[in-house]
Amino acid sequence: MLLIPCPHCGLRDQIEFRSGGESDRARPADPSGLNEADWAEYLFLRRNEKGLHRERWNHASGCGKWFTLTRDTRTHRFVS
Amino acid sequence: MAELIRLPDAAIVALRCFPESHAIAASSLGVDLPRVNRFIAHNGLTIAAVGPDEWTIVDEGSESAALVHRLETALVGHHAAVIDISGNRVRYRVEGSDALATLARGCALDLERLAPGDCAGTLLARAQIYLLLRDVRPNVEILPRRSFARYIEAWFSSLKSSHGLLPV
């Protein structure tokens, strides 16, 4: 059970959060302009890093805000 | 053990706005907007900052429509929203010397570290609540969603039936 640093509420228990998976995957500005392979890459593929992983969290039971953190997937430690 | 006391329904309004609108909202309410996870009780209003751009305002003195109208009028031209959410939540007071230990049965927050005027959106058992520490006595107010009221009451009953509160 992680303690997750919400930028608005401080350290809170993991049960208050929802994970949003890998971060930094901006939705393409014009999805219709993408070919099949590029769209499939956006839609389905994730890097699944071992090590430092930028990921999205939502403080669902708290302030409701989405934010991005970097976590070391080997130790579960958040790094700033 | 601590008592769970249902408080009368009141008008509740959500205010959503960004910092550029804080001053206008404050002058309409007659008090500065608290920063996130703090609340202010002023002139029958309780204004709780439940998010960085979200306030839950409880008005025990008037109809919700009046408060909505007052704030909406003040905030014309601003990117702000004022929403009547009076039905969304019910209010309880948890009162008693062991109020914090009672809540700690279902809440992972470090309740002992809260100061009067602190509030939080969090979980109590399996229900999302807003929690407001009114007083160090302690006097804690919790606001679960209306449909969870019976669950919260049943959960407290379960604590009572196990009547095994020990000092921490």
Add this chain to the structure above:
Amino acid sequence: MRVQAGGARIDRNRTITFTFDRQKLSAHPGDTLASALLANGIHLVGRSFKYHRPRGIVSAGAEEPNALVTVGEGALAEPNSRATMIELYDGLVARSQNAWPSVNFDLGALTGAASRFFPAGFYYKTFLGSAQRWTRLYEPFIRRMAGLGPAPTAPDPDHYDKMHAHCETLVIGGGVAGRAAAAVASGRVILLDEGSPQDTIKGVSLLSRTTAFGRYDDNLVMAVERVTDHLPPAQRSGPRQRLWQIRAGKIILATGAHQQPLVFPGNDLPGVMLASAALTYLRDFGVLVGRRIILVGDDSGADKLRAGGAEVTCFPAISAAHGRKRVSSVTAPDCRRHVCDAVLMGGHWQPAIHLHSHVGGKSVFDADKHCFVPVADSAQPFSVGACAGEVPAVTPVPPVVGPKAFIDLQNDVTIADIDLATREGFVSVEHLKRYTTTGMATDQGKLSNLNALSRLADNLASTPGAVGTTTFRPPYTPVTFGALAGHDRDLLIDPARHTPVHDWHVANDAKFEDVGQWKRPWFYPRAGEDMHRAVQRECKAVRNGVGMLDASTLGKIDIQGPDAAAFLNLVYTNAWLKLDIGRARYGVMCQEDGMVFDDGVTVRVGEQKFIMFTTTGNAARVLDHLEDYLQTEWPHLKVWLTSVTEHWAAAVVTGPQARALLSKVVSGTDLSNQAFPHLAMREARIAGHAVRLYRISFTGELSYEVHCDARFGAAVWEALFSAGAPFGVTPYGTESMHVLRAEKGYIIIGQETDGTVTPDDLGLSWAIAKSKPDFIGKRSLARPDMLRADRKQLVGLLPVSPIPEGAQITAHAGDTAMLGHVTSSYHSPTRNCPFALGLVASGRTRIGTTVHARFGDHSVTCAVIDAVLYDPEGVRIDG
């Protein structure tokens, strides 16, 4: 037997009685069940897991592998309790386990005689063949023969409490090292002590009878406090146990160390125990475990035992121990037999590094002490005392190979099993564990892992450090399910959500259906009615008169801001920019993969204000989905989203008489079709309360949804119902709602959809605005697979006899190739025949043909029809 020496923890002036295997025995307050049994000269306390060998008490603590008993009776019985950890109380009832008919004469011991046929990997090598053989033959046999105590079958009558706590310093272990660490710690300090209460320490919250069983990320420790287990049942009040979830700034481990058994033939006989345990029994309980003691290995305790009155002979090693139900002699290295009544194993020590290791703390093998010691790491807790490696340096006694030389007493794993596994190639310590089962079960290898992996290392000409340990995982000691559940049991296992009208439904005899967490009225049976007849009656009332449904559970999202319409245009598949104020529109929402996610009506309340209705089950998910896109993909859009699901209570008034009903109670608006058309909204008042009226129909009939502040939801509902009395207004539930909408071919998310269904599959391509440059899911809907002509499409089915939902659809009666499945199936009240909806490959081109619904051994012919069975022209919507 009890002696004059020692006895620090018992009160010799008082005597209490207890029962073991129906034998009434006496002891002193302060005794554990183990010390009391030993004081009464009872060493044989159970039978072993696999071979049903006689077993005794090995240890004096949490690491006990053998002395597992069932404590208490009936529903209060607790199997697999360690006798060494049970604080005795007057009247305690305990019994031995895994023995039939008795621990002294156990028929299961025949398996012990045949033990050479039960080698390592026995299960994997023997129980081969069909699944049927497993369920009918092997599993019942194994469950009967091998195993621990049976769990009680009655519901647990005890209460269990749960508690969150926070502190700056958490000290685990109430021994000398732990108490010293707690005394000097700063901030809020909690000290967990497995034993009975000791003297308090100033500034320290001391939790006695509390075992930390797991450490998790970010200094979370879970512990179980045994609140009343030490009291006679009649004196217990409050919870039996309390689960502590403690979040600490800093953790100090002072969890001690476990002396390890020696390996020699007969090392499992009752009367063979750890030397340290014998010293504990003497010091704390005044119990001498034998008169003629053989002490093997570390002999540092010999003098204390002699002072207690025993004759002690010390050997550096022995070749074997002998006896049947208790050890009676040993063979010394000189091959001579020595008579004895107890053998004490002076093995080396293994620090209890479990909690250190649970979150990835590393350990290293200390060759001098022959044990694994924790590696100091600033990211891990600080270990002090024995668990940090401050244990006596004891020269390991080499194992003696021979029959019945056990490595793992709880799992009946012998040294020969380890050797066999090595020869068969199980040379990874994790494989060895799974193949031989060594280190499993309730003791988790506290007294076996080190010996097992040392032997493995010897076999591989390696070292224990190179072989390594298996992964330490919580729980350190067994935890009752009741403690983990706490208050979250029975009705509290998941919150039940109630609408503002709930009490009315109860008073009107509703049967309830769980929809997500909501309790929704399912149907309202009248006297003598079953569900089918109640639903048919309710549906006919709606079709011919007027019905009312509590729709308060619908998700409702307030959407405001200058970009609200643009936002809706992106999240729905259809067009939203040109909706007039006061008008409503049906919308379909897709995920980015193009699959239908939710549907519902959204209403333009003002120029920059909308209210969106979602399905009951998806209310939270839709808001999350919208917030995610708004906050992370389109933060430039000026939109506010607010859940108002619970603010608005909602009543559906539907049927040809709906307008007549409403006109009796509504003031402030004109209800005529001209003034208030289908898919429009008006504000009005009912019974003095402000309401919003929406012309939205999910039945195909003239319908009004009446929404009001939930605080007045019950009052408005009752006003409507009273007004409906002259029209015979009929409350209906979710079952009738399903039938009525299915007759109209309206989908239900999660019933017609399952995350693989596109809008076009559902016949909703009219709701896709192809001219919009973008919306969530648009790009995916252009993928080649989405355009295939043989996709499954929603159609209506008219079966010749009732078919169940989920039935497979095939082209011909004998086919196995599946064309699709039945998504909804009911009895049509208007046509008085069974009908269904189904997703069928190329379904729309099959309209007018027949298919077959297959279930079990049945095959039912179905005519494929359009999905809209009732009023396809839609003339009834205006009443």
